[in-house]
Amino acid sequence: xxxxxxxxxxxxxxxxxxxxxxxxxxxxxxxxxxxxxxxxxxxxxxxxxxxxxxxxxxxxxxxxxxxxxxxxxxxxxxxxxxxxxxxxxxxxxxxxxxxxxxxxxxxxxxxxxxxxxxxxxxxxxxxxxxxxxxxxxxxxxxxxxxxxxxxxxxxxxxxxxxxxxxxxxxxxxxxxxxxxxxxxxxxxxxxxxxxxxxxxxxxxxxxxxxxxxxxxxxxxxxxxxxxxxxxxxxxxxxxxxxxxxxxxxxxxxxxxxxxxxxxxxxxxxxxxxxxxxxx
Amino acid sequence: xxxxxxxxxxxxxxxxxxxxxxxxxxxxxxxxxxxxxxxxxxxxxxxxxxxxxxxxxxxxxxxxxxxxxxxxxxxxxxxxxxxxxxxxxxxxxxxxxxxxxxxxxxxxxxxxxxxxxxxxxxxxxxxxxxxxxxxxxxxxxxxxxxxxxxxxxxxxxxxxxxxxxxxxxxxxxxxxxxxxxxxxxxxxxxxxxxxxxxxxxxxxxxxxxxxxxxxxxxxxxxxxxxxxxxxxxxxxxxxxxxxx
Numbered sequence: 151x152x153x154x155x156x157x158x159x160x161x162x163x164x165x166x167x168x169x170x171x172x173x174x175x176x177x178x179x180x181x182x183x184x185x186x187x188x189x190x191x192x193x194x195x196x197x198x199x200x201x202x203x204x205x206x207x208x209x210x211x212x213x214x215x216x217x218x219x220x221x222x223x224x225x226x227x228x229x230x231x232x233x234x235x236x237x238x239x240x241x242x243x244x245x246x247x248x249x250x251x252x253x254x255x256x257x258x259x260x261x262x263x264x265x266x267x268x269x270x271x272x273x274x275x276x277x278x279x280x281x282x283x284x285x286x287x288x289x290x291x292x293x294x295x296x297x298x299x300x301x302x303x304x305x306x307x308x309x310x311x312x313x314x315x316x317x318x319x320x321x322x323x324x325x326x327x328x329x330x331x332x333x334x335x336x337x338x339x340x341x342x343x344x345x346x347x348x349x350x351x352x353x354x355x356x357x358x359x360x361x362x363x364x365x366x367x368x369x370x371x372x373x374x375x376x377x378x379x380x381x382x383x384x385x386x387x388x389x390x391x392x393x394x395x396x397x398x399x400x401x402x403x404x405x406x407x408x409x410x411x412x413x414x415x416x417x418x419x420x421x422x423x424x425x426x427x428x429x
Numbered sequence: 430x431x432x433x434x435x436x437x438x439x440x441x442x443x444x445x446x447x448x449x450x451x452x453x454x455x456x457x458x459x460x461x462x463x464x465x466x467x468x469x470x471x472x473x474x475x476x477x478x479x480x481x482x483x484x485x486x487x488x489x490x491x492x493x494x495x496x497x498x499x500x501x502x503x504x505x506x507x508x509x510x511x512x513x514x515x516x517x518x519x520x521x522x523x524x525x526x527x528x529x530x531x532x533x534x535x536x537x538x539x540x541x542x543x544x545x546x547x548x549x550x551x552x553x554x555x556x557x558x559x560x561x562x563x564x565x566x567x568x569x570x571x572x573x574x575x576x577x578x579x580x581x582x583x584x585x586x587x588x589x590x591x592x593x594x595x596x597x598x599x600x601x602x603x604x605x606x607x608x609x610x611x612x613x614x615x616x617x618x619x620x621x622x623x624x625x626x627x628x629x630x631x632x633x634x635x636x637x638x639x640x641x642x643x644x645x646x647x648x649x650x651x652x653x654x655x656x657x658x659x660x661x662x663x664x665x666x667x668x669x670x671x672x673x
Binding site: 248 | 432436514519523524
């Protein structure tokens, strides 16, 4: 569904992507995880036709993103990181303009708007100007807009950044629902729990390179099941254990403060790169 | 074609939402110039055998159509730098030419609205001019030229402040020196040569001739059309530069 071969992107003095190779399968919910500036948004921009690669190739649903850009764009729905709705226009007008840009006939646009506004639970706000909506509502309008032309692949670039935890979970439910309806979803995030909850496979991106790629379960299993955080000589150290018993045996020798918890993707990222994913 | 209409429709919707404010804003400058120069300074003054008001109004039409067509650049920049809506256009399966055409049409529409307002003001002031086919052709060509220039420059600038600078350096001097308020023929020969390089000088001459019921020079139409097409092509080439 998405195929990336040796993809690189240079911005004058910065090399944002350094030879990425990736294959995302049809119907998969794929998370692209990395700290700010690691190249997540650049990858999405290239895949959706917003930026040109410096080298390498990328295909969406078999279409080359540069050589067959118009066909490739028809396959993609994009929810960018920053709000980019027309604030002067209403929810309905935003969706309608999007439908027109994707060459949808009037009758199909009208039906699709009704369907999507019900889907994102905003049917009653259809005539509200976007500037009157809350952040969570705007994000849902952006998701509805991206789905207007029934794309095969939905790109979600940090879809919950800046949203409160309740709204974040609501967006997660929506993303799950979209995937269950058969869409392929390519999600970038730096929220570990978001990737763990949503993704079937995860790629870790660091400094423009993919440093790990597997299912969240397999990635975490590389380290163990339990993680013990403790302060040793003023520094936080984490030890991993295959079983609770093994961790308990270690705890028996403990004297200071500690936290015993399940291994998470943050641990994996830290182990692979020596950096934290979050801001 | 559908992509171009989508871009144009979006601009029309924005214009419709702000129509009252826009109409008021478009009327302020021409009204001030008419009062200050037409009624104040130009009372009893004859230029080229006509009252100064008759001379001034076609000039104001040329100037306002230029300013309003060029103002589409501000709308594009607000959409690009502030609301980030340009990304939505870039991610859509529409060709660059469709985008440029949609925005240029929006610029022309704004210009025509401004011209209609000046005509109403002129009629209310008792100034009767001929608004014939030659007149409208010159107005549309002038608007097309400056809307194309606006779209091209809007793609090249890196911030809203850069856009304001371009307006200060290109549009404001042209508005005052392009035959709007005085006949360029009265300037010294060297100045005439310089001012004849400005597209607004030709637009003002052509619009004025048509409004006076005279047959304007075909060369002026050709010049405006040629320059307009050139700038339209440039605008088209500049769209890719706006992409990262």
